[in-house]
Amino acid sequence: MTPNAASSSGPSRRSLLTSTAAATAAVAVGSPLLAACGGGGQEGRKEGTTSGKEAAKILPAFVASSVVTPDIPAKNGSAAGFSRAIPTAQLKTSVPKTLGSGGKLKVMSPFWGTPPRGDNPYYTAMNKAVGVDVTWQNQDGVTYDQKLGAVLASSEIPDVVVVPGWNLMGRIPSAINAKFADLGPYLSGDKVKDYPNLAAVPTEAWQRGIFGGQLRGIPMPAPYVTDIAPLYRKDLFAKKGYTVPGSPDDFLAWAKEATDAKSKLWACDDMKWTAFHIFGVLSGADKALWWNLEGDKLVNRIETEQFLEALEWTRKLYAAGVVHPDAVQGKAGGDAGNRFTAGEVLVYNQNISDWWGKTAEQRTQNADFEMEAFDYFGPDGGDPTLWAVQPANIFTFVSKKASEQQVKDFLALCNFCAAPYGTKEFMLTAYGVEGTDYTFEKGLPVKTQQGVNEVNGAYDYTGNPAPYIAYPDLPEITKGMVEWQQRMGAFTRKSSFFGLTVTEPARWSNLADDFEQLEDDVVRGRKKISDVQQAVSDWRSRGGDGLRDWYRKLLDDNGSAD
Incomplete structure (x- = not known):
């Protein structure tokens, strides 16, 4: 680099x-x-x-x-x-x-x-x-x-x-x-x-x-634009005649075509972060960004249909066998970039700085190496709904x-x-x-x-x-x-608490700590979507609804940052 x-x-x-x-x-x-x-x-x-x-x-x-x-x-x-x-x-x-x-x-x-x-x-x-x-x-x-x-x-x-x-x-x-x-x-x-x-x-x-x-x-x-981008091997796409998929269904169909496990080639690495953006899930980068006022109700990202849809689509990728086996085993996300540069996966998601980092790393080793970030699409292939991260x-x-x-x-x-x-x-x-x-x-x-x-x-x-x-x-x-x-x-x-540094009451500050592991278990087929729904119900009863009321009062008393 x-x-x-x-x-x-x-x-x-x-x-x-x-x-x-x-x-x-x-x-x-x-x-x-x-x-x-x-x-x-x-x-x-x-x-x-x-x-x-x-x-x-x-x-x-x-x-x-x-x-x-x-x-x-x-x-x-x-x-x-x-x-x-x-x-x-x-x-x-x-x-x-x-x-x-x-x-x-x-x-x-x-x-x-x-x-x-x-x-x-x-x-x-x-x-x-x-x-x-x-x-x-x-x-x-x-x-x-x-x-x-x-x-x-x-x-x-x-x-x-x-x-x-x-x-x-x-x-x-x-x-x-x-x-x-x-x-x-x-x-x-x-x-x-x-x-x-x-x-x-x-x-x-x-x-x-x-x-x-x-x-x-x-x-x-x-920048408040997400820094997580879906990165793809532009050189290998061109060599194989692929075009960048334009919808979740297109991506799954392409991934099945592109995967050749016998040749140690898989379409993608874990794509959960990309899925959250495709399906318009509220940002998970900061706890305050998990919340947004929709109509007259304050909603948390884990309560939304978009959250479940993103997990279900990612689960389909794993179930179809198009995800690299190391990702299936949950090996470190940092290794995804190495699998990508080795030509074992064609698409992965990571901080967009990898676009420069991996290109700079590879240009002395592989003159043909070329990668880019493709644009997010929405659930139906139309425009996406993306959510700002903290500035x-x-x-x-x-x-x-x-x-x-x-x-x-x-x-x-x-x-x-x-x-x-x-x-x-x-x-x-x-x-x-x-x-x-x-x-x-x-x-x-x-x-x-x-x-x-x-x-x-x-x-x-x-x-x-x-x-x-x-x-x-x-x-x-x-x-x-x-x-x-x-x-x-x-x-x-920008969601309701964009730009604000929120100090949550200590009694609720660890309420959602187990959800990331649950997400990973669901997409890999170890847990079911119904387990997420049950976990959300438990989260509400253990303090989620109380935390919602607390955030709503915060919003009513102080307003948003904009």
Whole structure:
């Protein structure tokens, strides 16, 4: 892959992959350029969310960045696209003077891989440029939830803490309300203009940074169009004369034709995520998005006919023998991409960043390799109904015990790291030190091995610009990804709690935890649709209806974010 290629169209510049209930994270590093709760209760125990007039008093003003113009402007909730590398001499400046005071900050963050030593050239150069002496307390991303819970339960926490959205479970939301500072006095309204790169962060992303009725989190912006795409082997489709199916029935018929188990070729991997989009199931990416007001009733995704229809269609794929046997056995979803590049499956679903990642990986091994994302279709082959995901899902907080100067240094760090593509600050943040961490080859910045090892994670989480995709090593894929998001964005709707960070009452927060396993059992034929219906009935009686009433009051009292 391209170590210098990145995108902020997924949960991070290195693309963190999340599933419906739990999340695994993968860091994409490799070859040339980047694409890159309020409510009642005592302080620290607030449940609910904040929107409407109350949020308007808290949110920063929005001032779009004009420093660099994207090649493909954002549209319909998509990322913006940058298809070329910017030569060093043409890089713009978005932070004309050092904002940090030279003070110290300790930052705890998840890290996937082996953390670099603290005095490496990248960290040293960043600290000098920002004017803040940052010490990274990198923690294993796989077990980060455990470490995070322990740290937030203690009396001493680092100055700054990164919290991924999928870790907002159990007591962690209430700990955030109790232990992290209100940034409103520094960022609300026109105050954010002291930090121009943060002022260019979309308002809907900032809305997600409201916890416990206060603006506490610096959000990592993301497109609200789904980042899960059905990816197919365009080269093998062309070789075999296949056209992309245009309906669920067409897909099943094609899959039966394309599968040849004796030749170790299967039509697809597990397609459950794709099925949810085809049949218009409410997003499972965030608990608040499971709910939507339909008429005068608040409905949960698991109660809908669409949910059952999606599971039934996926079950038919398994029953027909068109799904790779490793997927049947439930082997890790990350292996699906390897089965895809090996030519054992023709279609799989994954974060759309795989379009670039797998192409970049394969182009030195298989010159004929070509893949694309196909457009979602509806249940009858017509237009799909897609549901927006949250416009931010990773947050960074500063301790309530931090001094005023430490808070300002924290914001200086965030502002620097939120510099847009095409700026000097972006290149340092994303690529490190030229000549040490990366060099230019054929006009493209390419990371050295030192850069791959050291310029990885960390600063990604303390600030990000508005969503962008920039893969100048493969500009046609940059264009393809952005245009796919734009087309799908035209069919994307926002559910009732889109853009809101909701802290559910603890007594109900784990109510639906078993549904993902049940889904997997049903599609593989181990359980029946009637088992899902029974589980939904049990969910209602065990608290689902109470949770519905709670969400409905939240909506009635606060309104939606729009």
